[in-house]
Amino acid sequence: MADRQAESDGGSLLVVIPTYNERDNLPPIVRRVHAATPDAHVLVVDDASPDGTGELADEMAGADPRVQVLHREGKGGLGAAYLAGFGWALRNGYRTIVQMDADGSHPPESLPAMVDELTDADLVIGSRYVPGGTVVNWPKRRELLSRGGNLYSRLALRVPIRDITAGYRVFRYDVLSELDLDDVDSQGYCFQIDMAWRTVQAGFRVSEVPITFTEREHGYSKMSGFIVREALWRVTRWGLRSRLGSGDEGRPRDAVSA
Numbered sequence: 001m002a003d004r005q006a007e008s009d010g011g012s013l014l015v016v017i018p019t020y021n022e023r024d025n026l027p028p029i030v031r032r033v034h035a036a037t038p039d040a041h042v043l044v045v046d047d048a049s050p051d052g053t054g055e056l057a058d059e060m061a062g063a064d065p066r067v068q069v070l071h072r073e074g075k076g077g078l079g080a081a082y083l084a085g086f087g088w089a090l091r092n093g094y095r096t097i098v099q100m101d102a103d104g105s106h107p108p109e110s111l112p113a114m115v116d117e118l119t120d121a122d123l124v125i126g127s128r129y130v131p132g133g134t135v136v137n138w139p140k141r142r143e144l145l146s147r148g149g150n151l152y153s154r155l156a157l158r159v160p161i162r163d164i165t166a167g168y169r170v171f172r173y174d175v176l177s178e179l180d181l182d183d184v185d186s187q188g189y190c191f192q193i194d195m196a197w198r199t200v201q202a203g204f205r206v207s208e209v210p211i212t213f214t215e216r217e218h219g220y221s222k223m224s225g226f227i228v229r230e231a232l233w234r235v236t237r238w239g240l241r242s243r244l245g246s247g248d249e250g251r252p253r254d255a256v257s258a
């Protein structure tokens with residue numbers, strides 16, 4: 001893995017954007033991030049995209065000191081890319097770390113509200129399923145699957161998070177530094193559930209802020225039978241383990257707010 005390890009100039013908010021073939025989407029999303037939060041730094045984590053997204057990111061970094069790039073050798077999956085970005089963020093001392101997809105599904109315009117919410121929380125989730133949140137351009141079948149996955153996770157894990165599979169999040173430094181990130185190997189949607197579950201179990205406060213999630217206009221969905229089965233199996237196992245363990249491994253319900 002080539003890591004440019006550019007030094008942070010003291011900016012405290014880092015937006016981690018993983019990319020795999022996102023040439024068309026990257027410039028507009030970074031522009032929107034800086035329009036919404038001018039002081040934010042952006043870390044693009046590119047897995048040697050065949051379409052040249054990594055080179056484009058380097059050009060953007062050359063033109064704007066707020067943009068930096070972490071190059072990885074090959075496609076390693078979204079979870080691994082985020083974990084690499086989180087490690088980089090911790091090493092560079094960022095206090096607030098955002099995860100945001102490049103495809104425009106996660107509106108940068110909601111970032112100020114999400115960061116504000118961090119005064120009362122340690123992890124803020126940009127949520128489709130709290131009042132005010134919504135999904136644009138999703139087939140009914142996809143929404144049902146997402147809602148079903150969230151309902152199942154909420155019941156199995158007994159955490160009152162409405163959108164635990166959401167990928168738009170703001171973490172405090174303390175959360176990511178306390179969790180054992182080396183131990184996280186979940187893929188796809190399960191990565192999001194895994195991180196939220198670990199955050200809850202470590203006693204941190206989770207809050208949700210409504211967002212408008214817009215499905216990407218170009219490209220194809222990564223949703224597959226494998227991703228669904230992995231999430232179902234792992235969530236079931238975690239839920240059973242917490243029930244059979246101390247009996248109350250989760251935190252008090254009132255610590256999570258929407």
Ligand SMILES: Nc1nc2c(ncn2[C@@H]2O[C@H](COP(=O)(O)OP(=O)(O)OP(=O)(O)O)[C@@H](O)[C@H]2O)c(=O)[nH]1
Nearest residue numbers: 018019020045047076077078081101102220221222
């Ligand atoms: N670095 C890196 N980024 C990835 C990889 N896979 C996906 N991404 C990025 O992760 C973000 C989310 O991926 P998407 O393809 O949008 O996946 P999704 O949102 O789960 O599913 P759809 O939008 O429905 O396709 C995007 O910014 C992708 O470019 C990967 O293997 N490596």
Ligand SMILES: [Mg+2]
Nearest residue numbers: 101103105216
């Ligand atoms: Mg997407």
